[in-house]
Amino acid sequence: MAKITLIATAAFGIEAVVKNELKALGFEIIKVSDGKIEFEAVLEDIPKANLYLRCADRVLLKVGEFKALTFDELFEKTKALPWGNLIPENGKFTVKGKSVKSTLGSISACQSIVKKAVVEKLKEKYKVEWFKETGPEFTIQAAMLKDTALLTIDTSGMGLHKRGYRAQSVEAPIKETLAAAIVLLSFWNKDRLLIDPMCGSGTILIEAAMLARNIAPGLKREFVSEKWQMIDEKVWQKERRSAYDALKSDCKLQIFGYDIDKKNIEACKINARNAGVENDIVFEQKDIKNLWIDKPYGVIITNPPYGKRISEFKEINEINITLHKMFKKKTEWSIYVLTADELFPNYFKRSQPDRIRKLYNGKIKVNYYQYYGDKPSPELSPENC
Ligand SMILES: C[S@@+](CC[C@H](N)C(=O)[O-])C[C@H]1O[C@@H](n2cnc3c(N)ncnc32)[C@H](O)[C@@H]1O
Numbered sequence: 598m599a600k601i602t603l604i605a606t607a608a609f610g611i612e613a614v615v616k617n618e619l620k621a622l623g624f625e626i627i628k629v630s631d632g633k634i635e636f637e638a639v640l641e642d643i644p645k646a647n648l649y650l651r652c653a654d655r656v657l658l659k660v661g662e663f664k665a666l667t668f669d670e671l672f673e674k675t676k677a678l679p680w681g682n683l684i685p686e687n688g689k690f691t692v693k694g695k696s697v698k699s700t701l702g703s704i705s706a707c708q709s710i711v712k713k714a715v716v717e718k719l720k721e722k723y724k725v726e727w728f729k730e731t732g733p734e735f736t737i738q739a740a741m742l743k744d745t746a747l748l749t750i751d752t753s754g755m756g757l758h759k760r761g762y763r764a765q766s767v768e769a770p771i772k773e774t775l776a777a778a779i780v781l782l783s784f785w786n787k788d789r790l791l792i793d794p795m796c797g798s799g800t801i802l803i804e805a806a807m808l809a810r811n812i813a814p815g816l817k818r819e820f821v822s823e824k825w826q827m828i829d830e831k832v833w834q835k836e837r838r839s840a841y842d843a844l845k846s847d848c849k850l851q852i853f854g855y856d857i858d859k860k861n862i863e864a865c866k867i868n869a870r871n872a873g874v875e876n877d878i879v880f881e882q883k884d885i886k887n888l889w890i891d892k893p894y895g896v897i898i899t900n901p902p903y904g905k906r907i908s909e910f911k912e913i914n915e916i917n918i919t920l921h922k923m924f925k926k927k928t929e930w931s932i933y934v935l936t937a938d939e940l941f942p943n944y945f946k947r948s949q950p951d952r953i954r955k956l957y958n959g960k961i962k963v964n965y966y967q968y969y970g971d972k973p974s975p976e977l978s979p980e981n982c
Contacts, residue, residue, distance in 0.1 A: 598639040602627060603646055604749060605634045605653035610956040611778040615653045618781075622649055635659065641829075643752045643822050644836040648815040651777035651808070654756050657738065657749035658683070665746045666700050668710050675714035675739075675748060681722030683750060685826060687732030690715065692739055699741040711739040711748065733824035754821030761818040762872035765864030767798040771900055771935070771958050773814070776800040779965055780808060782954065783898055783933045787848050790895035794885045795916070796854035799865030799878065801898050806874035809850055813840035817871075855883040885919050890927065894970065897924070898933040900958075917944035931970035937963045 607615040615634050616626055622645060627635040634653075638646065646656045661678040665671040684690055692715070694708040701707050715737065720726060736751040758772040780801060785791050787809035793801050807814060816837065823833055856862055865880040901916050902909065917938070924930055925947050934941060935958070942950055947968060954965040 598641065601638055601640060602635055602659040603638045603642065603752070604657040604659055605636065605646065605650060606632055606655045606657060607634065607653050608632070608772075608775060608778075608957050610954060611652050611775070611782075614778045614781050615650065618650055618652060619646075622646070640827060641832045643828055644820075644833045647753055647757065647820045647822070648813045648836055648840055650757060651804070651814045652774050652781065654758065654774060655751060655753040656757070658752055660737075660748045660750060662745060662747045664744055665741070666744055668701065668706065671701060671707065671710050671746060672714045674746070675711050676718050678718070678748065680715050680718045683827070684715070684719060684735050685732055686719075686723045686725065687729060688735050689730040689732060690735040690737060692737045694739045694741075696741040698743050700744055701741055701746075707739050707741060707746075711737065733826070734821050735825075736821070752820065752822040754819065757815065759818060760814050760872065762803065762868050763798060763800070764871055765798060765867045767858070767861045767864055769902070770798045771800055773800055773804060775935075775956065775958060777804040777808065777814070778956075779898060779933060779935055780805045782965065783896060783967070784931050784969065785896040785898065787850060790851040790853075790892055792853045792855070792888075792890075792895060792897050793899045794855045794883075794888050794897065794920075795899050795901050796856050796865060796880070797861055797900070799854050799868050799880065801900065802852050802854045802865075802878050803869055803872050803874055805898070806850055806852055806869070806877040807872060809845070809848055810874065810877065811843050811845045812873060813843070816840050850877040852878040854878055854880045855885070855888060856880075857882070857884045885916060885923075888923065890923060890930070894929045896931045896933070896970070898935075900935040901938075903937045913938060914944065917941060921945045921947065927970075929971045932966075932968040934966045935963055936966070937961050939964065941966055 605615050609632055612629050612634055616629055619636050625637040627637055663674045665674060692708045692712045694704040696702050696704050696707060738749045740747045758774040760773050791805055796802055822828060854865055859882045862880050862882045869875045869878050904913060921944055924932055950966040951969045952967040956963050956965050
């Protein structure tokens with residue numbers, strides 16, 4: 598089978614997590630750069646990458662990469678690529694573009710040159726002058742970075758964060774891909790107690806439960822490349838079947854989610870049911886001030902509100918102080934907080950953070966403060982960890 602290069606795109610800061618996911622899926626990594634992890638594959642790997650990657654944004658098929666300083670160069674080098682092997686005669690194709698620090702700075706001009714070059718190439722291949730574009734979708738991305746053009750075709754369609762379970766949204770939810778990444782970056786594992794005291798729509802906890810039960814994140818959604826003839830539908834069926842076979846039904850999880858807002862808790866329950874983890878998480882309406890922690894060991898992963906208005910600062914400071922009081926003596930608990938509030942460590946004074954990771958929640962720069970708890974003693978039964 599012919600080798601191809603796929604690119605998993607990811608939010609800035611979580612490339613290493615995606616790289617590890619790809620390695621665990623058996624892929625050979627070619628290159629990691631800002632927001633992109635290139636890996637070696639064959640066409641039949643496209644279903645596997647899309648179904649299983651929890652933290653990547655999309656999976657792109659790399660068609661070519663070359664220097665382009667003039668529009669002529671962009672046209673000729675694009676036309677020289679094997680578009681006819683990828684896009685069928687009835688293929689519906691659009692070109693998206695971006696340009697960063699490049700001589701060819703006009704995105705719309707780059708887009709139309711690339712489209713023209715692809716059309717010319719397909720005309721030669723199919724010996725027609727006009728394409729109806731009534732068939733499957735092929736979204737070409739023409740990305741110029743420092744005068745190098747990277748041409749890819751999107752295999753995912755909707756972003757991979759759209760698992761399909763979040764029917765009920767709340768204010769300021771985090772993306773499912775980021776939630777999965779912060780769980781993977783923590784010391785939590787399926788035998789440990791996990792609490793999100795400000796769980797919003799439950800994303801962090803639902804992703805944790807899906808991880809524990811080995812539920813492939815893409816199991817319940819479609820991907821644009823499912824309609825491509827070049828990938829036999831049997832490959833998709835086989836990959837989905839093996840994802841169902843790999844589900845773990847025998848684990849007993851201790852996951853708890855709380856939120857001050859009753860509507861959010863209702864949304865959590867619906868989302869968890871849609872994700873197939875409703876029996877794994879206990880959701881309850883509760884103000885963090887009324888949360889009582891009586892277990893000796895556990896993990897908190899949370900994304901508190903962070904506001905911009907003065908009235909919100911007071912509320913946020915109170916939440917930070919509550920977290921500090923709750924955990925100042927509980928050094929056995931690991932605390933992970935994703936927030937844009939740079940003052941968080943000034944309030945949570947148990948210790949200096951063991952690690953601060955700079956991440957992005959959409960376009961908002963956030964910090965992931967990590968405070969490691971002591972390791973559970975080996976004599977403790979799992980329900981006390
Ligand atoms: C940034 S949102 C969390 C979003 C969540 N990570 C998600 O993906 O849906 C912060 C949440 O904190 C909740 N919250 C605010 N004050 C609270 C308090 N005193 N106790 C518990 N929850 C609170 C809000 O209702 C909101 O849902």
